[in-house]
Amino acid sequence: MWRMAAQRRKRTGTSPTLLAFGHQLRRLRNASGLSQERLASHLSVTGQYVYLVEKGQTRCKREFAAAADKVLNADGALVQFWLDLVMDAAYPTWFDWPSVEAEARDITGYSLAVVDGLFQTPEYASAILGGHKEAVDARLKRQEIWKRTDPPPPGYSLLLDEAALVREVGSPQIMHAQLEHLVTMAADLADHLTVQVIPARGEHCGNSGSFMLATLEDRSQIAYVESAARGLTMNEPEDLATLTNNLRELRGMALPTAMSLEMIHRTAEEKWTT
Incomplete structure (x- = not known):
């Protein structure tokens, strides 16, 4: 069911959240009596750009939303719609994992080359994302699940390849x-998160890439697998069985939690202290 929904979104190529923002922009524009071309002239963009935003076919920047909010006398409403609907759309329309992540009861994740986004500092995320502020903000917003109380945060078992500890991202300080x-x-x-390091070696089953396995409230499972082209969500029984077996093998290779945290701290001090 989940995968079918993801496939339908991929075929349309339109994000529902972008479409919802475009509807609000069109509603406010019509209420002001401005045409798309007139609004565009006030915002120093083309009428075609306004058309694409209203149709949910492009993701505008916050600056555009703020300027349009002022022209349309929306009293901050359009900026709030941008925060609620567009900021997370920095993810491609096929990337539905954040919504799975938010609903999951338990997650086990294996990170091969870099630290997973749920655990990144702003500076680390910015280095990975090339300084793209809105993409960084969207990634950091995912981390709000650690602050929630109802429901509580998911249980998360992070298996981190040693390679991620020694692969420089940004700078030694970062x-x-x-x-x-x-x-x-x-x-x-500590009540929700365990971190274990898998010593780097060249022949284990995790070397094909990072992946995650989420268990939802109804005990159904959904996986996310990274590839060179894009990430994939999947819930076919054969795929889930393969990933479950891989996680079992990787967990068997991992250092105990206390040793893992000591290794992470030691690497920070010995390799990345300048």
Whole structure:
């Protein structure tokens, strides 16, 4: 069912949240009596651009929403719609994993080359995403699940390949802060989070890429697998069985939690302290 929904979104190529924002923009524009071309002239864009935003076929920047809000006398409403509907649309329309992540009861994730987005510092995320502010903000917004109380945060078992500890992202300072952030998160979220390091080696089943397995409230499972082209969500029984077996093998190779956190801290101090 989940995969069918994801496939329907991919075929339309239109994000429902972008479409909802476009509807609000069109409603406010019509109420003001402005045509698309007139609004465009006020915003120094083309009428075609306004048309695409209203149709949900392009993702506008916050600056556009703020300028349109002012022209349309929306009293901040359009900016709030942007925050609610567009900021998360920095994800491609096929990337439905954040909504799975938010609903999951338990998640087991394996990260091969970099630290997973749920655990990244802003600076680390910015380095990975090339400084794209809105994409960084969207990624960091996912981390709000750690602050919620109803429902409580998911149980998360993070299996982190040693390669992610020694692969430089951004700078030594960013790496040091990121690794110490992981140790702090593990302590602060001890009731919900375990972090284990898998010593780097060249022949284990995780070397094909990072992946995650989420268990929902009804005990159904959905997986997310990264590939060179894009990420894939899947729930076919054969795929889930394969990933479950891989996680079992990887967990068997992982260091105990206390040793893992010590290794992360030691790497931060010995490799990334300048």
